[in-house]
Amino acid sequence: MLAVVPPEYFPRLERVALALRAGRLVLADTFQYSRQSFHNRTRLRNPQGWQWISVPLRAHQHGVPIDQAAVGQLRGWQRRHWRAFCYNYRTTPYFEFFEPRLEEIFQQEWTTLGALTCATVLLTLQLFEIDTPVVRASELVGRPASVAAIARVLAADTLLLPENTAAIDRTAAAQVYALRFKEPVYRQNFEGFVPGMTALDLLFNLGPIEARALLEAHSEVMPV
Secondary structure (H helix, E strand, O other), X not given: OEEEEOOOOOOEHHHHHHHHHOOEEEEXXXXXXXXXXXXXXXXXXXXXXXXXXXOOEOOOOOOOEHHXXXXXXXXXXXXXXXXXXXXXXXXXXXXXXXXXHXXXXXXXXXXXXXXXXXXXXXXXXXXXXXXXXXXXXXXXXXXXXXXXXXXXXXXXXXXXXXXXXXXXXXXXXXXXXXXXXXXXXXXXXXXXXXXXXXXXXXHHHHOHHHHHHHHHHOEEEXXX
16 A cells, blocks of 8 residues: 655654554655644653654745755754754663664755654654665656656556545545554653653654554454
8 A cells, every 4th residue: 555645744643553554655845835734743751741843844835845944043943953962862761772863864964854854754764674665756757746746657557544534535547545543651761651752752752662563453444
């Protein structure tokens, strides 16, 4: 099954579960950037509950294709994001094993949102030890910018989509399935449980083997 979703900055658990269930994943970086989305931000668990970390963008990027949205020149954002990860996760059981590879993301200069978000998705899947093949929509012939167009270019007759969008694109392929995902409750680094964090929150606390098992147990592929 072909899964199609826009890339998220250090994606949420549902996106990782989708990749785990898919035969191939397309990161739809040709879709339009939208404010108040997870395209350029994610949530980290912290002692007070949670916090946003957001990638600054240049003005007037709303509606621009994600792969062309320009990262802003606000100085020091990479350092602040890295420090937030370290402060909130360095005492988790598995952070130290992934720290060097995660830090590399924040040591690079990024000019476009698409390049950055796709890099964070690929890294997240690698750290989860998920080997689903991944391609960017911007690399496909004609830069297809809809689920149906991507399916046509790749001659895909079976799609796997997030449950909240599957009904919208139910005619995009011969067979369309939805991923029903119920976020698991798991041990976090601070008291209590707060849902909706970056998928790395689960990984740093439980490690890749247990994390993948939880995602499989809490996701189900359903026909639309």
